[in-house]
Amino acid sequence: MKITIDTTKCSGHARCAAAAPEMFELDDSGYALPYAGEVPAGHEDDAREGVLACPERAITFE
Numbered sequence: 001m002k003i004t005i006d007t008t009k010c011s012g013h014a015r016c017a018a019a020a021p022e023m024f025e026l027d028d029s030g031y032a033l034p035y036a037g038e039v040p041a042g043h044e045d046d047a048r049e050g051v052l053a054c055p056e057r058a059i060t061f062e
């Protein structure tokens, strides 16, 4: 499972990090830090939670 965060769509709602703090990190302004690649083993559910939590659809997974 891979996820990609499109930081150009991120509006800093911080919902991804609230839903899955071990998977998503924010900068000092509350915007998601860039991430693209494999989800670490055991964090698949966290990644899905973050994808569903993002109102901007800035996080995609495949």
Ligand code: SF4
Residues within 6 Å of the ligand: 005, 009, 010, 011, 012, 013, 014, 015, 016, 017, 030, 031, 032, 053, 054, 055, 056, 057, 058, 059
């Ligand atoms: S929930 Fe979406 S818009 Fe909000 S910080 Fe995370 S990636 Fe950005």
